[in-house]
Amino acid sequence: METDVGVSTSEEANGSAAKKKPTVVFVLGGPGSGKGTQCAYIVEHFGFTHFSAGDLLRGEIDSGSENGLMIKSMMNEGKIVPSEVTVKLLQKAMEESGNEKFLIDGFPRNDENRAAFAAVTGIEPAFVLFFDCPEEEMERRILNRNQGRDDDNIETIRKRFKVFLQSSLPVVQYYESIGKVHKIDAARPVEEVFESVKAVFTSINEKVKPHGRVQQKSTLLKLQLKWKMSFLRNGVCKGY
Numbered sequence: 553m554e555t556d557v558g559v560s561t562s563e564e565a566n567g568s569a570a571k572k573k574p575t576v577v578f579v580l581g582g583p584g585s586g587k588g589t590q591c592a593y594i595v596e597h598f599g600f601t602h603f604s605a606g607d608l609l610r611g612e613i614d615s616g617s618e619n620g621l622m623i624k625s626m627m628n629e630g631k632i633v634p635s636e637v638t639v640k641l642l643q644k645a646m647e648e649s650g651n652e653k654f655l656i657d658g659f660p661r662n663d664e665n666r667a668a669f670a671a672v673t674g675i676e677p678a679f680v681l682f683f684d685c686p687e688e689e690m691e692r693r694i695l696n697r698n699q700g701r702d703d704d705n706i707e708t709i710r711k712r713f714k715v716f717l718q719s720s721l722p723v724v725q726y727y728e729s730i731g732k733v734h735k736i737d738a739a740r741p742v743e744e745v746f747e748s749v750k751a752v753f754t755s756i757n758e759k760v761k762p763h764g765r766v767q768q769k770s771t772l773l774k775l776q777l778k779w780k781m782s783f784l785r786n787g788v789c790k791g792y
C-alpha cells in the first residue's frame with residue numbers, strides 16, 4: 553500500500569509557474585537505532601525514496617573515487633566526513649531519483665551538515681524522525697548486524713557513540729527547539745516501532761489533505777446517518 557504525503561510548492565524566480573520543491577524527512581538516531589530498518593518500511597507504505605548518507609559514502613569508497621581513501625579512513629575512525637562531500641552525494645541522488653519525497657537517513661550528523669544542506673539545496677526538512685534508543689541496545693544490535701562493515705567493531709562503535717552524543721544530538725535538539733521532531737521509542741520490537749512511525753506519517757497525511765476531500769467525506773457520513781435515522785423513524789427497517 554502506498555499513501556501520499558504532501559509536497560510543498562514554491563514560486564519560480566519569474567513568478568509565473570509554481571515549481572514543486574521536494575519533501576524531505578531527516579531520519580536521525582544513534583548508530584544501530586534502526587534507521588535503515590524503519591526506512592525500508594516507510595518506503596513500502598508511503599512512497600518515499602530512501603537515501604542513507606552512510607550508504608552513499610560507502611558507495612563512493614567502492615566506486616574508487618578520488619575521495620574514497622579519505623572517506624574510508626574517516627569512517628573507520630567514526631568521524632564525520634566533510635559536509636561538501638556528503639551534501640553533493642545527496643543532492644545528486646535526489647536529482648537522479650525522479651521522486652519528490654525523500655527520507656534522508658543518518659544526516660545531518662552535525663551542525664555543519666545541517667547548514668551546508670540548507671545552503672546548497674535550499675531545502676528545509678518537513679520534519680525529523682528521531683529514533684531514541686539506549687546505548688547498550690544499539691551496541692547489541694550493531695554487534696549482531698553481520699553486514700561486513702569495517703566500522704562495526706567495538707572500538708569504532710564506542711567512537712561513533714561519542715560523536716553521536718557530541719555532534720549529532722545537538723542537531724536533534726535544534727530541530728526540537730523549532731518543533732520539528734517526532735521522537736520514537738526505538739528500543740521496542742521492529743513492528744511496534746513501525747506502528748509509531750506509521751502514526752506519524754498518517755497524521756501528517758491527514759493534515760496536508762485538501763480541505764475539500766476531508767469535508768466531503770464527513771458530509772457523506774452525516775448524510776448516511778440522516779438516511780438511516782429517517783428509515784428507522786418510518787419503520788422501513790422493520791424485520792432487520
Ligand code: ADP
Pocket residue numbers: 581582583584585586587588589590693694696697698738739740741742743745
Ligand atoms: P541504523 O541504520 O540506525 O544503524 P539498522 O536499521 O541497520 O540501524 O539496525 C541495526 C541492526 O539492528 C540490524 O541488524 C537490524 O536488523 C537490527 N534492528 C533494527 N531494528 C531493530 C529492533 N527494533 N529490534 C531489534 N533489532 C533491530
Ligand code: C5P
Pocket residue numbers: 583584604605606607609626627628630631632633634638657658659660661665703712
Ligand atoms: O549512518 P551510518 O552508520 O551508515 O554511518 C556510518 C559512518 O558514515 C559514520 O560513522 C560516519 O563516519 C559516516 N557518515 C558521515 N556523515 C554522515 C553520515 C555518515 O560522515 N552524514
Ligand code: MG
Pocket residue numbers: 587588604606658
Ligand atoms: Mg543505517
